[in-house]
Structures are given as structure tokens and as C-alpha cells.
Amino acid sequence: MNQRQFDQAHLFHEQPLIEFIHPAAPAQPQRLAPGVRLHPFAPLTIARMRAVDIADAPELRPLLLNWWELNGRHAIPWKLRPDGSRPADGEPLDPYPIWIAEVMLQQTQLQVVLPYWQRWLAAFPTLEALAAANAHHVLLLWQGLGYYSRARRLHQGARQLLEGQRLIAPAAADPWPRTLEGWLALPGIGPSTAGSILSSAFNLPFAILDGNVKRVLARLIASPRPPARELKGFWRLSELLLDPQRPRAFNQALMDLGATLCTPRNPSCGACPWQGHCAAYAAGDPAAYPVKDAPRELPFQVIVVGVVLNDACEVVIDQRLNEGLLGGLWEFPGGKQEPGEAIAATIARELMEELAITVAVGEELITLEHAYSHKKLRFVVHLCRWTGGQPQPLACQQVRWVQPQQLGEFPFPAANARIIAALLERLGLADAPASPGQPGGTAAA
Numbered sequence: 037m038n039q040r041q042f043d044q045a046h047l048f049h050e051q052p053l054i055e056f057i058h059p060a061a062p063a064q065p066q067r068l069a070p071g072v073r074l075h076p077f078a079p080l081t082i083a084r085m086r087a088v089d090i091a092d093a094p095e096l097r098p099l100l101l102n103w104w105e106l107n108g109r110h111a112i113p114w115k116l117r118p119d120g121s122r123p124a125d126g127e128p129l130d131p132y133p134i135w136i137a138e139v140m141l142q143q144t145q146l147q148v149v150l151p152y153w154q155r156w157l158a159a160f161p162t163l164e165a166l167a168a169a170n171a172h173h174v175l176l177l178w179q180g181l182g183y184y185s186r187a188r189r190l191h192q193g194a195r196q197l198l199e200g201q202r203l204i205a206p207a208a209a210d211p212w213p214r215t216l217e218g219w220l221a222l223p224g225i226g227p228s229t230a231g232s233i234l235s236s237a238f239n240l241p242f243a244i245l246d247g248n249v250k251r252v253l254a255r256l257i258a259s260p261r262p263p264a265r266e267l268k269g270f271w272r273l274s275e276l277l278l279d280p281q282r283p284r285a286f287n288q289a290l291m292d293l294g295a296t297l298c299t300p301r302n303p304s305c306g307a308c309p310w311q312g313h314c315a316a317y318a319a320g321d322p323a324a325y326p327v328k329d330a331p332r333e334l335p336f337q338v339i340v341v342g343v344v345l346n347d348a349c350e351v352v353i354d355q356r357l358n359e360g361l362l363g364g365l366w367e368f369p370g371g372k373q374e375p376g377e378a379i380a381a382t383i384a385r386e387l388m389e390e391l392a393i394t395v396a397v398g399e400e401l402i403t404l405e406h407a408y409s410h411k412k413l414r415f416v417v418h419l420c421r422w423t424g425g426q427p428q429p430l431a432c433q434q435v436r437w438v439q440p441q442q443l444g445e446f447p448f449p450a451a452n453a454r455i456i457a458a459l460l461e462r463l464g465l466a467d468a469p470a471s472p473g474q475p476g477g478t479a480a481a
Contacts, residue, residue: 107307128237131238137153140153167191167198169191354427355367394422403416
């Protein structure tokens with residue numbers, strides 16, 4: 037590591053008056069800034085670190101933008117004009133498709149989002165169309181993309197934007213905010229999503245800090261702490277680097293750098309425009325950054341599910357309450373197995389508590405594992421025969437008896453796709469149409 041790169045990685049410190057002696061440095065402590073001396077073992081604090089000097093930003097910007105002009109991802113449809121051509125610097129773009137895409141991208145990769153975004157724009161081509169849609173259709177189109185609260189918030193946000201236009205500026209040309217505060221007032225929009233929308237749609241100088249950007253910046257300065265622990269400093273660095281004349285291009289270039297070269301594993305440092313400025317590269321192990329907290333073990337639960345059929349070969353399904361991760365989606369009834377409780381007893385208990393029905397528990401239909409970001413689940417699914425009681429929505433929004441072939445008309449969590457497929461196969465209905473919300477594969481819910 038040369039001295040300039042070393043200084044970038046260690047310029048400010050939580051204990052600014054303690055000496056820092058680097059192994060390659062002279063015996064006397066080096067003063068990096070007036071009144072600032074560093075210590076080798078105390079943690080750095082990015083919130084007090086100007087890891088890239090202000091004088092370096094004008095040098096880093098053209099390096100990145102020149103690389104991006106030749107190597108960037110220039111075919112992303114919501115970043116283009118309607119005719120598919122690239123916009124000029126400063127030329128506004130339609131915020132609606134950008135807003136939809138940015139929310140979809142919050143927890144999902146670009147290649148997964150693209151087909152969902154295309155179907156969404158075909159079904160809801162305008163803000164007005166989305167606001168007028170029913171929640172069932174919105175969730176059905178989202179099915180398989182995961183993190184379903186995003187769909188509900190988009191639906192709510194569309195209505196909020198139009199209501200705001202009606203109340204505040206009914207004669208305005210459009211309802212779209214041009215300020216960070218305006219976007220943050222919408223449900224499900226954080227500072228990075230807001231900054232990306234404002235820079236992408238209006239070329240306004242707002243910084244971003246998504247996962248790709250955090251990784252790039254953490255390597256640029258060889259941050260010794262996880263970005264989540266130093267968000268203020270990382271925001272400061274992103275704002276410092278941002279090209280105020282070309283914010284749309286710069287933010288996209290920064291994301292493309294992280295997505296194509298500065299990848300989580302095996303980064304392509306030889307092709308990176310910032311290689312000569314990267315402290316992680318100079319340290320010899322860029323893949324060691326960003327530093328991560330020790331992984332915590334995810335809790336494990338067994339969920340027992342009853343697929344209940346009546347004499348007409350209809351199956352009972354219920355709609356979850358709108359709160360929570362999978363709010364508003366449909367599911368087969370069931371719940372957590374208590375310690376020492378038999379599978380059949382769990383099913384009988386859960387169906388009585390949830391729907392007030394009695395069943396005869398039959399053979400196992402399928403067992404499957406499904407991992408969420410916060411827990412791991414094993415679903416043990418049994419076929420059941422309805423024996424009594426009229427289904428009631430005791431712990432859900434509503435209950436329905438439906439033909440198995442109709443299950444594709446309802447939005448289910450991703451894990452249920454395999455349950456439905458197993459049921460249709462068991463009933464000899466495997467050729468029934470797939471759910472219209474499924475693109476062929478499913479994302480984590």
C-alpha cells in the first residue's frame with residue numbers, strides 16, 4: 037500500500053489525539069491532518085473519516101464515467117427514452133416506471149426484476165391505473181417476487197400521490213416530488229431509493245447507498261467496520277463523490293461498477309477504473325471487504341400445513357391479514373408445531389383455532405424447506421378430509437372453498453408453489469395452468 041492509499045484508508049479516527057504508527061511508517065507518528073493522530077488497534081469511525089479527500093473526487097468521477105460509457109449496463113429499460121434511446125444529460129424521464137423498478141430492486145436482483153417489471157407496466161401502465169387497481173390483482177402480479185409489502189406500499193403510494201395532487205395542486209402537470217422529503221413521505225421509500233429516483237428521473241444531485249455502492253465504497257477506503265455500522269460516513273462519502281453535473285450517469289455507473297466488476301466474490305480488479313485509488317486492492321485482499329459481522333444462526337421452525345378437501349374435491353384456503361411480511365396473500369391453513377406435539381395433533385389444533393373446522397388428517401403430501409432472511413422453515417404438508425364446522429376467518433381476512441384448478445388465480449407465498457404442484461399431481465391435475473403471477477421460477481418470499 038502506498039502512502040496516498042494508506043492515508044485514504046486511515047485519515048480520521050474515533051480517538052483523534054492518539055498516535056498511529058504504521059509498520060512501514062517512520063518511527064515518529066505521522067500527522068495526517070491538523071490535530072489528528074491515529075492508533076493501530078482502535079476501530080476507525082467512518083462518520084469522522086474523509087476517506088477520499090475532496091481534491092480526489094474530481095479525479096475519481098471522470099475515471100468512473102469514462103469506464104461506464106464503454107462498459108455500463110445501458111439497456112436497462114426504465115433508464116431509457118420510450119423509443120429505447122439513451123437520454124441526454126439533464127433530460128427528464130418518466131418517474132413512474134423508475135419508481136416501480138426501484139422498489140422491485142430493493143430486495144431483488146436486476147435479472148429477476150426485469151420480467152416482473154415488464155408485466156407490471158403492461159397491467160398498470162400509469163400511476164392512475166395502479167391507483168385504480170384492486171389489491172388482489174396487485175399481489176397476484178407480484179407473486180414470486182417476494183417481500184410482498186413492497187407491492188402493497190406501491191399501491192398505497194400511487195393513491196397517496198394522486199390524492200396529494202388533488203388536494204395541493206390539482207392543476208399541476210404531474211404529482212411527482214422533486215425533493216427528498218417528498219419521496220420519503222411515500223410508504224416504503226428510504227433515502228437511497230429516493231435518491232436513485234430523483235437522479236434517474238430528473239438528473240437531480242442526490243446520492244445513493246444501495247448494496248452495490250456500499251461494497252464499492254467499503255473497498256475504496258478498506259473500511260474496517262461493516263457499512264451498516266457506519267452509515268453516516270458512507271452517506272458522506274457517496275455525497276462527496278457524486279458528480280453534481282451528471283448525477284444520473286454517476287449513480288448508475290457506481291451501481292454498474294459494483295454489479296459487474298466489484299462483485300462480492302472474485303472482483304475483477306484488473307478492469308476497475310478505480311484500482312489505483314482502492315485501499316482494499318492495495319491491501320492485497322479486496323474480497324475481504326466489506327467487513328461483515330459474525331453471521332447469526334437463523335431460528336428454525338416446523339410449520340405443519342393441512343390441505344383440506346371436501347366431498348366436492350374443493351380445497352379450503354384463507355387470506356392472511358394485511359400486516360407482516362406476507363400480508364394479504366393466500367395460504368393453506370396451518371401453524372407452528374409445539375414441542376412434543378404430533379403432526380396430526382398440530383394440524384387438528386391449528387385448523388380449529390384458525391377456521392373452526394374439524395378434519396381427518398391423512399397422508400403426507402410433501403415436505404419442503406424454505407429460507408427467509410430472518411428464519412428457516414420446514415413445511416410438513418398433509419392431505420386432510422373435512423369432517424365438520426363451517427370455515428370461519430378467525431385469524432385471517434377471509435376463507436374460501438375453491439377448485440384446485442383455481443389456485444393459480446390467487447397470490448400465494450413462493451413456498452406454496454410446490455405445495456400446489458404436489459396437490460395437482462396427486463389429484464391427476466398436473467396439466468392445470470400455472471399461476472398467472474408466476475414467471476416460471478420463484479424468488480425468496
